[in-house]
Amino acid sequence: MSIVASGASALPSAPDGKGVGPLLRGWREQRRVSQLELALRAGSSARHISFIETGRSRPSEEMVLRLAEHLEVPVRERNALLLAAGYAPHYPETPLDDPAMDALREGMERLIQGYEPYPALVVDAAYNVLAANRGIVMLLDGVPEALLAPPLNAMRLTLHPQGMAPRIRNHRAWRDHLLAQMDRQIALRRSEPLRALYEEVAAYPVPDPTPEDQPLDAAPYFALPMRIEHDGRILSFISSISTFNTPMDVTVSELAIETFLPADPATAKYLQNLRS
Missing domain, CATH: 3.30.450 (Beta-Lactamase)
Known part of the structure; x- marks a missing residue:
């Protein structure tokens, strides 16, 4: 049975009414990581993480990717975080038959x-x-x-x-x-x-x-x-x-x-x- 494409999915879109801050907070809470622990992992500060999660600060594209990596966010959802932050998706989604x-x-x-x-x-x-x-x-x-x-x-x-x-x-x-x-x-x-x-x-x-x-x-x-x-x-x-x-x-x-x-x-x- 040869490999077949299951159908390429559309690129993710940012959830309605949610910016990147609440999404990152949701992933952090799901991973049971404190703001301080995440800040230490990402080379940032707990204050900056708090500002990002509450929408008081817009993270850079690099920071979104860094936080997503330390929170072990799946690749597809990393694209969704970038879109929610106002950036283009970073990871392509290439069909298997390409x-x-x-x-x-x-x-x-x-x-x-x-x-x-x-x-x-x-x-x-x-x-x-x-x-x-x-x-x-x-x-x-x-x-x-x-x-x-x-x-x-x-x-x-x-x-x-x-x-x-x-x-x-x-x-x-x-x-x-x-x-x-x-x-x-x-x-x-x-x-x-x-x-x-x-x-x-x-x-x-x-x-x-x-x-x-x-x-x-x-x-x-x-x-x-x-x-x-x-x-x-x-x-x-x-x-x-x-x-x-x-x-x-x-x-x-x-x-x-x-x-x-x-x-x-x-x-x-x-x-x-x-x-x-």
């Missing part, structure tokens, strides 16, 4: 294909699947065509009652893990589309608990596995998510590569035999 992204696309495709026979995929900030290898396609056996129609969504495919959910033996534990992961992302990005997705998948019916829906501290693994039935066998996987360091583009900042490592020798042997 020729400038050729090297990135080819690199990610080689990476997930090289991971075979183990499953791997690329998702965007809303968990839309941009690329997947044959290991992922194997796990989607039996999923109805309606759920496989673009745009594919990893959370929907996993938790929908007609998707992979009925075959995930520790569904409740895995569901709790995924919802907690989404909740952390919502807090980080303040994304309304992601919140809508969370509310959708959280409302899906939950199967009756099984003996494998055990607490994490009771599981005989070094991390919570996804245990899924495939062709009469139970396969166990540990999930890992990778992102890009210091992204300078909104699109790149929101990409994530998720890989699934076999959690036991039986799963590894089964997948290797499929490959041979």
Whole structure:
């Protein structure tokens, strides 16, 4: 499954009725950082931070970017802060199908294909699947065509009652893990589309608990596995998510590569035999 563009988003606009000061204060409070601590990090003063937050002082473009960096504001929201302060966006948002992204696309495709026979995929900030290898396609056996129609969504495919959910033996534990992961992302990005997705998948019916829906501290693994039935066998996987360091583009900042490592020798042997 080759990498596809999920559709370029419009550049962010400054929220109605909000200047950069209240927005920065909101990010600072969310990160639980005092004005003094932020000032020390940014090489400023608590008085200046207070003046910025109350609108008594207009920060320079450099100061907006510096404060955003120390508050770990996501790249997309940094552009929104700049717009609210009266500056142009600093970070481009290049569509994945743009020729400038050729090297990135080819690199990610080689990476997930090289991971075979183990499953791997690329998702965007809303968990839309941009690329997947044959290991992922194997796990989607039996999923109805309606759920496989673009745009594919990893959370929907996993938790929908007609998707992979009925075959995930520790569904409740895995569901709790995924919802907690989404909740952390919502807090980080303040994304309304992601919140809508969370509310959708959280409302899906939950199967009756099984003996494998055990607490994490009771599981005989070094991390919570996804245990899924495939062709009469139970396969166990540990999930890992990778992102890009210091992204300078909104699109790149929101990409994530998720890989699934076999959690036991039986799963590894089964997948290797499929490959041979």
